[in-house]
């Protein structure tokens with residue numbers, strides 16, 4: 001039985017984990033990554049996680065406001081998108097319908113970045129997806 005590494009997102013053999021690595025779910029090779037790189041992966045996971053939640057809280061929004069200032073462009077741009085989503089529709093329920101109806105540009109960004117899969121949890125080709133979302137109105 002292996003152990004899950006949350007940075008490279010996979011099962012790694014047990015010997016790839018030291019005592020501390022086990023606890024924090026980071027394998028030895030990922031522990032060797034520069035801190036800023038590991039941080040960027042964790043930040044990205046947080047951002048995807050917010051969309052997965054049923055509600056993006058005020059505390060989450062404060063966190064996103066910090067992430068928007070990240071020196072990693074990818075983190076900053078993902079955070080900006082999710083922050084914009086949180087402001088118009090903090091609750092997951094009906095979020096996609098609301099975006100499809102009133103904020104198509106934002107919905108398009110969610111689809112393009114793959115963030116939408118944190119929301120839906122399943123894969124649909126982006127084009128089909130946009131059509132589907134507007135039909136469900």
Ligand SMILES: [Zn+2]
Pocket residue numbers: 005006007008009012026027028029030
């Ligand atoms: Zn790893």
